[in-house]
Amino acid sequence: MFIILIKRKLFVRWMLIGILFSLAMGGLSLAVIEVASKKPRHYFEKRGEIVWELSMPHKAIAITFDDGPSPSFTRQIMDLFSHYGGYATFFVTGSQVEKFPEVLQEIVRRHHEIGNHLYHHRPIPLLSEYHLYLELQKTHQLVQKLTGITIRLFRPINGFYDEKVVRVARSMNYQVIIWSQDSQDWSKKDGKEIAANILKHIRPGQILLFHDQGGNRTNTVDALKIILPELAAQGYHFITVSQMIKLSQHPSTTPVLKNPAGADELKR
Numbered sequence: 648m649f650i651i652l653i654k655r656k657l658f659v660r661w662m663l664i665g666i667l668f669s670l671a672m673g674g675l676s677l678a679v680i681e682v683a684s685k686k687p688r689h690y691f692e693k694r695g696e697i698v699w700e701l702s703m704p705h706k707a708i709a710i711t712f713d714d715g716p717s718p719s720f721t722r723q724i725m726d727l728f729s730h731y732g733g734y735a736t737f738f739v740t741g742s743q744v745e746k747f748p749e750v751l752q753e754i755v756r757r758h759h760e761i762g763n764h765l766y767h768h769r770p771i772p773l774l775s776e777y778h779l780y781l782e783l784q785k786t787h788q789l790v791q792k793l794t795g796i797t798i799r800l801f802r803p804i805n806g807f808y809d810e811k812v813v814r815v816a817r818s819m820n821y822q823v824i825i826w827s828q829d830s831q832d833w834s835k836k837d838g839k840e841i842a843a844n845i846l847k848h849i850r851p852g853q854i855l856l857f858h859d860q861g862g863n864r865t866n867t868v869d870a871l872k873i874i875l876p877e878l879a880a881q882g883y884h885f886i887t888v889s890q891m892i893k894l895s896q897h898p899s900t901t902p903v904l905k906n907p908a909g910a911d912e913l914k915r
């Protein structure tokens with residue numbers, strides 16, 4: 648009896664190990680299939696479904712900030728743009744907007760652009776298509792309620808993209824925006840290093856990625872203190888992502904770059 652009990656215990660243990668192993672292998676093969684079937688950048692770029700950078704006849708770039716708003720860093724960044732001229736695009740998360748609605752409203756009052764960076768900042772591969780939709784929708788409605796603005800831009804978490812991302816974005820009439828230069832302000836790099844790297848690779852039509860939340864962003868602010876005056880001196884204009892999309896679509900019919908409210912003009 649005792650021997651039978653032990654054998655049965657062993658049998659159950661091995662059976663469990665077997666089940667776990669096959670589940671793991673199944674998951675792994677699904678992941679491999681997913682990676683193997685993932686379409687490359689040029690597929691989405693050619694179809695205009697995702698934007699990394701744009702062909703730009705004007706000396707203009709779009710500087711973007713993810714993960715905010717933050718009462719401290721978003722405001723410091725906006726003050727720098729007020730000082731050096733131009734406008735930024737802030738891809739906000741709904742959970743941060745709930746905490747700092749007044750900062751979101753200030754972004755709009757100061758004529759910067761708002762984009763959607765989901766509600767909980769969850770990795771997209773972990774979300775079903777429906778949950779991705781819910782994440783987008785929650786932030787969309789929150790921003791609409793607080794500012795009256797209808798967001799049209801979506802920055803996926805970690806720049807992850809696939810057909811699911813495009814499908815959900817399209818169903819909400821959104822444009823997916825990645826970036827062409829990552830400032831790497833999330834790393835341990837200081838402001839000088841970040842600025843040097845950005846300046847070295849800058850060209851018209853680029854979309855730059857920074858963060859105004861998710862830790863101490865003093866390095867981001869320090870980098871902008873170098874980047875903004877240097878690029879302004881080189882004749883660059885800092886425009887929103889939507890402005891840049893419009894300019895790239897109608898380069899000859901838009902001779903003057905205007906801010907979203909139309910109050911200021913940026914000379915070419």
Ligand SMILES: [Zn+2]
Nearest residue numbers: 713714804805
């Ligand atoms: Zn993010």
